[in-house]
Amino acid sequence: MKTKAYCEWLEGVGRLTRKQRTAVLVQLNAAESREAIVSELESGHLRPCPHCQSGRLGRWGRQSGLQRFRCRDCGKCFNALTGTPLARLRHKERWFDYSQALIEGLTVRKAAERCGVAKTTSFRWRHRFLTEVAGLKATGLTGIVEADETYFPLSFKGSRQLPRPPHRRGHAAHQRGTGDGQVPVLVLRDRHGTTTDFKLTAATQAEEAAIIGRVVAADAVLCTDGGASLKGAARQAGIAHRALNLSAGIRVLAGVYHIQNVNAYDSRLKTWMRRFHGVATKYLDNYLGWRRGLERWGEQITPGVILQAAVGRCVPFQLLTQT
Numbered sequence: 001m002k003t004k005a006y007c008e009w010l011e012g013v014g015r016l017t018r019k020q021r022t023a024v025l026v027q028l029n030a031a032e033s034r035e036a037i038v039s040e041l042e043s044g045h046l047r048p049c050p051h052c053q054s055g056r057l058g059r060w061g062r063q064s065g066l067q068r069f070r071c072r073d074c075g076k077c078f079n080a081l082t083g084t085p086l087a088r089l090r091h092k093e094r095w096f097d098y099s100q101a102l103i104e105g106l107t108v109r110k111a112a113e114r115c116g117v118a119k120t121t122s123f124r125w126r127h128r129f130l131t132e133v134a135g136l137k138a139t140g141l142t143g144i145v146e147a148d149e150t151y152f153p154l155s156f157k158g159s160r161q162l163p164r165p166p167h168r169r170g171h172a173a174h175q176r177g178t179g180d181g182q183v184p185v186l187v188l189r190d191r192h193g194t195t196t197d198f199k200l201t202a203a204t205q206a207e208e209a210a211i212i213g214r215v216v217a218a219d220a221v222l223c224t225d226g227g228a229s230l231k232g233a234a235r236q237a238g239i240a241h242r243a244l245n246l247s248a249g250i251r252v253l254a255g256v257y258h259i260q261n262v263n264a265y266d267s268r269l270k271t272w273m274r275r276f277h278g279v280a281t282k283y284l285d286n287y288l289g290w291r292r293g294l295e296r297w298g299e300q301i302t303p304g305v306i307l308q309a310a311v312g313r314c315v316p317f318q319l320l321t322q323t
Helices: 003-011 018-042 092-104 108-115 119-133 205-215 228-237 260-276 281-300 303-310 315-320
Strands: 057-063 066-071 144-153 182-190 195-199 221-224 240-243
Touching: 018 066, 092 108, 092 119, 092 303, 108 119, 119 281, 119 303, 144 228, 144 260, 182 205, 182 260, 182 281, 195 281, 205 228, 221 228, 228 240, 260 281, 281 303
Parallel strands: 144 221, 221 240
Antiparallel strands: 057 066, 144 182, 182 195
């Protein structure tokens, strides 16, 4: 806006009605929030071309408030969101509010009310924001590592094609443990607080051994409740194993070997999940990653951290991994 036009607009502000002034403030706040989010996404980061990984780039104007770049090798254009789960999403000025809603663990409807969007938009944003977060898992657990299986009801919530007759009035899982109506999740946690989890197709020795051998250090000691599958998995992976005899009341061995930390984590996870009144099994990995991130970031979590994690540029990623 030119100076003369700006001065004329400013002189007219005093003649605005209260409703009009409120509308102007809403627009100004939205613009300020949008600029803050763009600054967060573009701050100190110039990634290579997402199409050919070339570093020979040139600025190529702006679009949707974001700086565009053109690759001098492949000739394709991109911005800070190209190739990320947040690409092509609108209403950037509300992303900080939505990130805060994720930090607080709000439901889809409550997050939609806070951000002033439709509940379908809130649902779409939730799983776009959590796509990259779900992949932030610890890659090396050391020392004393506790392992346990926890179970979630198999759910086709939101699906239009069901492999079974629909439950018209809701349905509770009547079979505990490893029934067909349960989805097993293997949770591993060491004494540093480093946690990782894996949704399993079945709680079998072969599937668990592959995971344990990949994420547990060779010189670590694995503590379990003595279940046959985890015991065999530890042996197959070549990891030292300490099994507790819970049925005999033995919950601690040698004063240090127990599974109280992983059991406490399972309890917090399930308590936190109750607010969603059941989650679809196909989205379970996203919710596991969501809770895992909240626990590990702790007081360091901010909307900016959530936003960076959502686009795959999580600065405090080392907090999720012990070396």
